[in-house]
Amino acid sequence: MLVVEHAGRHPATPRPGAVIDHPQPGLPADGAVAVGGAPAWFRALDDTTLALLAICRTDGTLLAANRQAFEGSGLAPAEQVGRPFWATGWWSGSTAVADRVRAWCAEVAAGGAPVRAQTPWFHADGSERTLDLTLQLVHDQATGTAYLLPNGTDVTDRLAAARTAARATAAQEEAEALRRLDAARSADVAHLRAVEAQLSRALELSEKVLANTADGIYGLDTDGRVEFVNPAAVRITGHSRAEQLGGEQHALIHGRRHDGSPxxxxxCPIWRALRTGVPVTADDEVFWRRNGTPVPVELVAVPTIEDGAVTGVVVSFRDLTDRRAAAEQAAELRRLEEQAAQERALSDRLQQALLTPPPEPDHLHVAVRYQPAAHGAQVGGDWYDAFRQPDGSTVVVIGDVVGHDSRAAAAMGQWRGLMRALAYDGGGDLPAVLRRVEQTARGLDVSTLATAVLARIERRPDLPGGATRLLRWASAGHLPPLLLAPDGTSTVLHTRPGLMLGVSADAVRAGHEAALPDDATLLLYTDGLVERRGADLDQGLAALQAAVADLGRRPVDELCDTLLARLVPASVADDVALIAVRLHPEDRPRPPGPARPTGDG
Incomplete structure (x- = not known):
């Protein structure tokens, strides 16, 4: 779950409108963009040695794959990511194979059992290989999101070795038959020579099998001394063939345990097979390389028996280094998933505890909404607040802390608490309140950056044009408020937003004023509502104005829910906080609604 966080806001260009602006010097904030992709936990598997490890949406769209999948096949990630999994270059050599992979994806995505099959797959140069493919459905623990997880091992060489081994076995059986025939016809020298030739060829095939298998193979006599060793055993242990032949295998590579003790x-399980004549398997042994480093192995020791007596043992072993590394990566992935889920739960509890219900003043209806990001790691930054001041005015605050994690959630609580406490009895000088908030934050070592709009709605019957309320506000790098008229027309209250909170405790901030007509609706919001990847802020504000064009007379709670449904996609990578304030006329009874009047507004 990768997110480049929003580190600032683009300054808005002032526009004419219903804004009564009292500007003071201020600075614009920087801007940044947000990106999304595969879940963040998938990065932990990027360097896995699996031939293919990918993650897809349930519709089959490839989100990411490990480095080996691209480098090993010669395919470019930019040309494959975003395509249906079955339409990528790995299956381009055969329409039938691609159709079969598509059917598997559909079956697993629909809730079917995992699929495992050996299937052709292709490299960029057109060469065909064989992949042992597993396709399964996994779920993100924090979000419940389902993903298709294809993974597999290239078994082309292993199958070739198995076929070679099968041919060698057949040749050995043939040679044995010829040997028995020779014993019955010892007088036929010419036939004996023919049998010897067949046996020679069989031995040659056997040596080829031993030379090309990936597993290490030893042949030991009854004293545990090495009679033959294949190239894989030489490669894995680092001991040359000459060093091993005739030597005691246990003393050379197996004489110490995992911790180095004798x-x-x-x-030793190999020695037990020699003494009992019974095959022995062991899955947690360690051989020691020539350079002194351990190599975890699993082994099978099969005694050779002639005329009822044990004449030696054949030991086949496999290097478990890659398998152990994969298991450790899987364990780390589970740990990271659990940590992310715990962090999200903690942040959610902290955030929900701080996002309190709004006040319910007479003739003002205040509605609030908070919608967390779609991804499990995206928590913590956005907040809203609304409360009454002692003089009866209503204060509303919207804010956004830089970052989306548990630290952002904690910083949000600090900024919100300072703003609430200092604005409660701070009167109408909102720039002064912001300065006090920032100075207090610096004194308390609150260093996280944040944006905010602090607004106050006052009763002012003396305003021209019939308006009875005045909006005062000051912005610290935040998006501008929006004023929606009953007929659907709207005005973005553009001003210079000023510096973000946390940049300079001595920043001079501007205060602004606007008359609020009856039946109008004031909207304050965070960037998750209007900012999208690939679009600028002006486009986002235009989309907001278009989305509210038919909502000017809708109940304010319905307005909030409809606005979120229209503008916030299910996959949004940022939190959204929203405050809507509807101003009802004071010369008529307050319209019925969810809020209950508690005093003047």
Missing amino acids: YPREE
Whole structure:
């Protein structure tokens, strides 16, 4: 879950309108963009040695794949990511294979059992390989989002080795038959020579199998001394063939345990197979390389028996280094998922505890909404607040802390608490309140940056044009308020937004005023409502004005819910906070609604 956080706001260009502006010097804030993609936990598997490890939406769209999947096949990530999984270059060599992969994706996405199959797949140069593919459905623990998780191992070489081994086995069986025939016809020298030739060819095939298999193979005599060793065993242990032949295998590579302590030969599973004549398997052994480093192995020791007597043992072992690394990565992934879920739960509880219900003054209807980001790691930054001042005025605040994690949630609580406490009895000089907030934050070592709009709605029957209320506000780098008329026309209250909170405790901020007509609606919001990747702020504000054009007379709670449904996609990567204040005429009874009057507004 990767997010480049919103570190600032673009300054808005002042426009004519119903704004009564008293500007003072201020500075604009910087801007940044947000990006999204595969879940953040998938990055932990990027360097896995699997031939293919990918993550897709349930509709099959490829979101990401590990580095080996692209580098090993010669495909470019930019040309594959975003395409249906079955339409990527890995399946481009065969329409039938691509159709089969598409059917598997649909089956698993619909809730079917995981699919595992060996299937052709293709490199960029057109070469065909064989992939042991597993396709399963996984769920993000924090969000419940489902993903398709294809992964697989290239088994082309392993299958080739198996076919070679099968041919060698057939040749060995043939040679054995010829040997028995030779014993029955010992007088036929010419036939004996033919059998010997067949046996020679079989041995040659066997040596090729031993030379090309990925597993290490030893042949030991009854004393545990090495009679033959294949190239894989030489490669894995680092001991040359000459160093091993005739030497005691246990003393050379198996004489110490995982912790380096002595490993008595009598306790060794290979020695047990020699003594009992019974095959032995062990999945947690360690061999020691020539350079002194351990290599975890699993092994099978099969005794060779002639005329009822044990004549030696064949040991086949596999290097578990990559498998152990994959298991550790999986464990780390689970740990990160659990940590993210715990962090999200903690941040959600903290944020919900701070986002209190709004006041209910006479003839003002205040509605608030908070919608968290779609992804589990996106929490914490946005807040709203609304409360009554002692003189009866109503204060509303909207804010956004830079960042989306538990630290942002904690910083949000600090800024919100300071703003609420200092604005309660701060009167109408809102720039002075912001300065006091910032100075107090600096003294308390609150260093996280934040944007905010602090607004106050006052009763002013003396205003020209029939308006009875006055809006005062001051902005610290935040998006401008929007004033919506009953007929659907709207005005963005553009002003210079000033510096963000946390930049300078000595910043000089501007205060602004606007008359509020009866039946109008004031909207304050955070950037998650209007900012989208690939679009600028002006486009976002235009989209907001278009979205509210038919909502001027709708009940304010319905207005909030409809606005969120229209502007916030299900996959949004940012929180959204929203305050809507409807101004009802004071010469008529307050319209019925969810809020209950508690005094003048």
